[in-house]
Amino acid sequence: MRKRSGSISLLVLLVLAAAAYYFLRSRPETHEPVPGPVSGKLVIHFLDIGQGDCELLQLPGGETILIDSGDSGAPTVDKLKSYGVKEIDLAITTHPHQDHIGEMRDVMRAFNVKEVWDSGFPLSRKTYENMLQEIKDRKIKFSTPRRSLTRKFGDVLVEVLAPGNEFIGDNPNNASVVVRVTFGRKRFLFTGDSEVESWADMMSAGGEMLRADLLKGAHHGSSNGTTASVLDAVRPSVFTISCKIGNDYHHPHPKVVSLLEQRRQEIQVFRTDLQGDITAVCDGNRIDMRAEKQVPQDQLYLTGDEAAGKVAGGGVGSPSRRAGGRSR
Amino acid sequence: MKKEVGLKVEIDRVEDGLAVIVLSDDDKVKFNLPVKYLPDGARDGDHLRVTFKLDEKSRGEQKARVSDLLKELTSGDKKEKSDKSGA
Numbered sequence: 001m002r003k004r005s006g007s008i009s010l011l012v013l014l015v016l017a018a019a020a021y022y023f024l025r026s027r028p029e030t031h032e033p034v035p036g037p038v039s040g041k042l043v044i045h046f047l048d049i050g051q052g053d054c055e056l057l058q059l060p061g062g063e064t065i066l067i068d069s070g071d072s073g074a075p076t077v078d079k080l081k082s083y084g085v086k087e088i089d090l091a092i093t094t095h096p097h098q099d100h101i102g103e104m105r106d107v108m109r110a111f112n113v114k115e116v117w118d119s120g121f122p123l124s125r126k127t128y129e130n131m132l133q134e135i136k137d138r139k140i141k142f143s144t145p146r147r148s149l150t151r152k153f154g155d156v157l158v159e160v161l162a163p164g165n166e167f168i169g170d171n172p173n174n175a176s177v178v179v180r181v182t183f184g185r186k187r188f189l190f191t192g193d194s195e196v197e198s199w200a201d202m203m204s205a206g207g208e209m210l211r212a213d214l215l216k217g218a219h220h221g222s223s224n225g226t227t228a229s230v231l232d233a234v235r236p237s238v239f240t241i242s243c244k245i246g247n248d249y250h251h252p253h254p255k256v257v258s259l260l261e262q263r264r265q266e267i268q269v270f271r272t273d274l275q276g277d278i279t280a281v282c283d284g285n286r287i288d289m290r291a292e293k294q295v296p297q298d299q300l301y302l303t304g305d306e307a308a309g310k311v312a313g314g315g316v317g318s319p320s321r322r323a324g325g326r327s328r
Numbered sequence: 329m330k331k332e333v334g335l336k337v338e339i340d341r342v343e344d345g346l347a348v349i350v351l352s353d354d355d356k357v358k359f360n361l362p363v364k365y366l367p368d369g370a371r372d373g374d375h376l377r378v379t380f381k382l383d384e385k386s387r388g389e390q391k392a393r394v395s396d397l398l399k400e401l402t403s404g405d406k407k408e409k410s411d412k413s414g415a
Contacts, residue, residue, distance in 0.1 A: 072356045072358075073356045097340055097341045098340045098348070098350060098358075102355060124338070124374075124375065125340060125350075125373055126338060126350075126352050126353075126355065170371070170372075172372055172373075173341075222343075222344070248343075248346060248360050249344050249346065250344055
């Protein structure tokens with residue numbers, strides 16, 4: 001009798017184990033922050049390298065991630081050295097436009113880059129070919145990550161949100177590798193030059209995965225990179241813009257500046273064109289923002305053309321057309 | 329002496345109606361050009377051949393027009409001077 005009840009118990013246990021296995025396996029990915037306490041600090045630098053993108057992540061475990069390199073001729077290598085970079089564990093080249101990958105070959109020559117994540121978008125550009133050749137010559141580990149790939153570096157989780165398995169049309173911007181970095185309770189979204197089509201694709205794949213505390217504004221503050229629905233989906237408390245003062249492309253665009261100004265109570269804005277290098281220091285519970293240069297709060301809401309003094313009423317150092325009674 | 333230089337350039341991207349054009353052999357050399365001056369359908373990653381050729385005829389014609397205008401505009405000064413010296 002005892003033997004029979006033991007067999008039944010074993011059977012029940014097996015059934016429960018199987019049910020638990022199937023339940024867990026069928027659960028959708030939650031994309032929730034890494035649970036539990038974290039130690040150390042995650043430091044993220046948004047480097048002022050002119051018109052382009054370059055973000056340096058220094059992880060609490062000592063690892064280094066570089067997202068993009070800025071344009072050819074940008075002072076990226078010197079800047080990285082000044083921040084104490086010795087080697088790069090992972091370089092992410094969001095897409096093959098030169099203002100994102102132009103300096104990556106020089107970076108690879110100056111530092112030991114262990115691994116590269118690239119969009120894999122086959123743009124017929126010599127700069128991109130040169131970078132790929134350098135990766136090949138140096139036998140750097142190379143892959144083209146797609147949505148839902150994740151990688152953990154100690155307490156830091158890196159999730160790939162885009163691209164999906166298929167590219168969207170023939171616009172390289174929409175092939176941008178988008179990653180969300182989570183440390184403790186805080187999340188950081190790096191968007192490359194994603195345009196509205198890529199955002200729509202990510203939203204349809206699961207809008208909740210876009211939630212982040214800090215959003216690196218897509219496409220240098222272009223109107224096709226940030227819309228009201230993007231801000232609604234991400235709900236950031238910090239928004240950064242990487243661009244050069246006096247750029248020819250009107251970055252940041254009046255529509256984006258206006259959107260941010262409407263939400264100035266919820267979203268803090270930082271811009272490399274006005275503030276130089278921008279740094280976020282995160283202990284897992286809060287994000288402390290620092291900027292190389294201090295500018296009056298109202299100037300952060302100048303359009304690209306206004307900031308450069310290209311239109312009346314603008315120009316850093318001149319009275320803002322928006323000045324008066326709006327400081328935080 | 330080179331009278332003509334051919335260059336290969338590439339369109340890196342198009343930003344707000346401006347094509348960012350990069351020299352294939354030296355990507356630090358780049359310039360912006362409104363897309364309306366490019367062949368229809370030009371897009372990211374397209375390769376273009378550009379030829380710079382000295383146009384002596386056009387330069388000569390322009391110089392003649394400018395010289396004529398300067399002559400015309402300063403003829404009053406000479407007349408004025410001669411009027412003054414005659415007085």
